[in-house]
Amino acid sequence: MIFNSYTFIVFFVIVLVLHNLPFSWKTKKVNLLAASYIFYAAWNPPFILLLWLSTIVDYFVGKALYTQNNIHKRRGLLVISLIGNLGMLCFFKYGGFLMENFVSVVNALGWSYHPPKSNIILPAGISFYTFTTLCYTIDMYKRESKPIPTLLDFGLFVTFFPHLVAGPIVRPPQLAAQFEQPRTATHKQLLDGLFLLSLGLFMKVVLADGMLAASADAVFNTPQALTALDAWMGVLAFTGQIFFDFAGYSMCAVGAALSLGFTLPQNFQTPYAATGFSDFWRRWHITLSAWLRDYLYIPLGGNRKGKFRTYVNLMITMLLGGLWHGANWTFVAWGGLHGLYLWVEKFFEDRKNSRLAAAAPASNPQLPKAYRGILYALLTFFLVNITWVFFRATTFAGAGKILTAMAGLAQGAVPLLSSLAILKVAVVIAGMLIVHWVLRNTKVIDAAYKLPWWITGTVWSAMLILLILSQESSSTFIYFQF
Incomplete structure (x- = not known):
């Protein structure tokens, strides 16, 4: 049974009634x-x-x-x-x-x-x-x-x-x-839970399946050479799809549990607003990151046995985290890339800390902190997109073809995606990044309560209407295969 089905709606109503x-x-x-x-x-x-x-x-x-x-x-x-x-x-x-x-x-x-x-x-x-x-x-x-x-x-x-x-x-x-x-759920918990359930389904059905999945599938499944624009739009489409699909599932899970009076841990916190890869893994699939940290990285020695062992432990954790996602070497490569990013980040962080410990840094003109944060977040997002190529492609040859096209080096490429498909991907991804940055340190439900009740009600109603109109999509959640 999947959340995005009429069967689940009937099932959940029966469970709610019995529980109350x-x-x-x-x-x-x-x-x-x-x-x-x-x-x-x-x-x-x-x-x-x-x-x-x-x-x-x-x-x-x-x-x-x-x-x-x-x-x-x-x-x-x-x-x-x-x-x-x-x-x-x-x-x-x-x-x-x-x-x-x-x-x-x-x-x-x-x-x-x-x-x-x-x-x-x-x-x-x-x-x-x-x-x-x-x-x-x-x-x-x-x-x-x-x-x-x-x-x-x-x-x-x-x-x-x-x-x-x-x-x-x-x-x-x-x-x-x-x-x-x-x-049992209080009145507030029931409303909050149903709102989160609605939002999670909207993210999955309308955004992931309705707006992005077709473009991602077209780009990653085509045998033809791709233009740089098509390749980037396909990768960005999957970047958005994997977030809206999995974060949507997690939001449905938290919302369904809350409607019954139970609290589940948060699993996502605006990951595409991360400033760096340590920050990304504090925001993406939070419960898995915490599990790998507590039951793998720390037992391996964590950062307690010197710099070399710290780097080794980081890479082992990320490689096994990649393998956990799927029985394919492309998932291992995905984890290895994240491990490499964490290595580089830690190397520069250690150098910075050593320099600060040795002497006060010379005063240099710098961009304002807010601008530096946005630029670092965009760099992080760019590099995360590279890793998603290996996550989505089923072979290294397929990943290489996409990366070659992204670099504009594909020979004989012809346009694949329609102007409408490109526009949909661009609008959804731009909107996603803006929302992530605005809500960087705020939970969705807290942001909803800060708005006037009529705005929240209008948004909720619009999501439900779009869900009803889009309900022909009944694909399973991507993470079901893991």
């Missing part, structure tokens, strides 16, 4: 758990078994990890959880990828090996719920939070339908604690 009826709190939680399984089973029912297996194993392993004092047994239990979760993830998501690369290597060595073609179906959201359960057992091992008291609460923590398929990636204290006491 005078049932006991345990009954309401059972209703939410059942609804979450229905939400997931609507995609592919057999994969519910994987959710059950992951839930049951990690619940009991986590409980034992917290109470067990024998260090060897505790490590053994953690290994069981890691093997179970990462084993499932590797088999379903990376099994074909690993086999393809193994075959390429042995064939390159002169051995002829041609295994039967595999037909592994990737369960929706497996990367997200695997990371959710992993952080629970790791936290139990480190005793950084208390065990979730009941299997019902733990099951709901893992499978709560707003975040189940594409995040945000939640930690136990962020969500599980909210299931301990009866909870």
